[in-house]
Amino acid sequence: MKQDIILAGVGGQGILSIAFVIDNAALKQGLDFKQAEVHGMAQRGGAVQSHLRISDQPVFSDLIPKGAADMILSVEPMECVRYLDYLSPEGIVITSRSPFVNILDYPDIDKVLGAIETVANRVIVDSDKLAKEAGSPKTQNMVMLGAASPHLILEEANLREFIRVLFALRGEKMVEMNLKAFDLGRTAANKG
């Protein structure tokens, strides 16, 4: 049992928060994992990605080989397309459809979504709308984690537990808002 996930988004969208929750849930389930992330210069509003590998066998490489990822989980649609060559032929894409436009040459959004639709196995979520519904556009990352959750080899209860841990210091209201975002994402994904 293994799952190789490319997490993608733009610096500041909270990719590493998603990773925190998944890492700790994996640890709790006694799985091995490695999660390579990007810090420093590249983080400043740039494209950010994290390679996350979970397995009941030892994980060796910190990086996922191209063509071997089981899932791309992206908080931004163009960033999802950027890593499509990592996805295995049977892999699934879980992505937001809400573009984050901080560059002048952002491509036509229909073309972006068109590229995503070349993947048969896909879940596309309006994370911006759902995050606002949860209480803050900043919760898009948890919406997307929720959308991915039915497809992860991790138990929902464990994911929820570490969302609590992650936001505990920022108060119960933050915890509840992010759990709501997670639930909205999960429901949206289940509806397909």
Next chain:
Amino acid sequence: MKQEVLLGDEAVALGAVHAGLSGGYSYPGTPASEIMEYLIKASTRENKFVASWSVNEKVAYEEALGVSYAGKRALVSMKHVGLNVAADPFMNSAITGANGGLVVVVADDPGMHSSQNEQDSRYFAEFAKVFCFEPSNHQEAYDMTRESFELSEKLGIPVMIRMVTRLSHSRSRVQPRPPKQQNPLKYGVDTDWILLPVHARRRFKLLVDKQRDLISISNRSEFNSLQINPKNTILGIIASGIAANYVIENYTDGHEQPSFLKMTTYPIPEDLVKKLVVHVDTVLIVEEGYPFIEKNISGVFGVAGKNIHGKLTGHLPSTGELSPGIVRQGLGLDALPKREIADFPMAARPPQLCQGCSHADTYRALNEALESYSESNVFSDIGCYTLGALPPYNAIQSCVCMGASVSMAKGGAEAGVYPSVAVIGDSTFAHSGLTPLLAAAAANTNMTVFILDNSTVAMTGGQPTFLSGEKLAKVIEGIGVAKEHTRTILPLPKNHDKNVLIMKQELDYQGLSVVIAARECVQQARKIKRSKT
């Protein structure tokens, strides 16, 4: 003890804490910063110790050396280019020797994710003739750090740990072991630390004589492993550090693995290399960074009757970072099945200055102020403001090394460049911009230095700075820059016209002028606000 989820950098830090660390020092730099971040958090928790940011890497190294001389265990960490700054004490401390364990952690950046070069610190370890570990995973990062302190005390020399970005910034599980107590304080100075030629010659001979011991420790190290595949005498593989993972990864699908030497210690474990090489016709060497092992093994003449393959022979790329896919190609295995990707006009999303960043306002004003000159040179430095090189600013023309902007502007001015401009951040200025400004003040060089004071080390995540605000202004005055040509501006859009005017006045002035553009980093301001609510 409970397993922990740690970054590679944090695994090193925890290993040091559990080895009885008394003093940790560093200067921020990606991908090494998280070592000190972790040490600072841990320093007040268990078995209290000192963990602090230093003014620069040379200072950090010397502070650590002082701890070591006092008989206690010390760690100094930095990014690869930081060791260039600390090279002087590093090289010489190998000769004086260490007293308490002295471990120098250097994080290389193959692929230049956040750096100006991809130099390979293993050459520095060889240059100084010290022992070096190259962990391949988080558990090794923890275990090797603990072992480094033991070894440093046993051999009486510093020990290096070579990290790379992919391990530094990857998270995984680590199983810690019970911690050790700190060493007692030791006084007593003997002649070993006085590198007058008379002592240095004796000490250097001693270091050279130790090299056989280092090789023998490397040969016997439990961190290296040699697996001989008796059925395959055609190909053997030597892989070091995380490159070893990329090799193993490619054989997890059932392909039979050739004979394999996983190498994680230097000097090179010669006996293990010989055992592998005699067994096979061709050896592929897979290493992250420069072809260090390959060159050491093949030398000028190669190995008679054997093929040594690697980066020098073009079997693996000589630049950039390795990956499982690149290594797969080098191993000659079939490529993984590929997904058909439709043509798509992908846009790059390079890093950029944050919304509301003070540097953006400074650059907009500087660009306008310089419009009235037909030519100019803007020498910049290392920090967030280096992003001023990118559109829409295109405001700077150099980024070489820490502090270089000021010295280069002086050299440029002396060669006849006018206006000759330096742009440097407050922390970089304290790191190594202050000393060249002393010389420029003494000569009253015709140049203008912009100090972009955002009161933090922003690019690396907001570490504290030593020279900001009022203190910075006092230092500028104290080293002899004319008071009327030291100007402070508040870089905000509403002050644009006023700031352009001040900049023009100082660019026009035929002598040394300093413009301090002071406004807090927006990220830091947000963090501080958040911590208060």
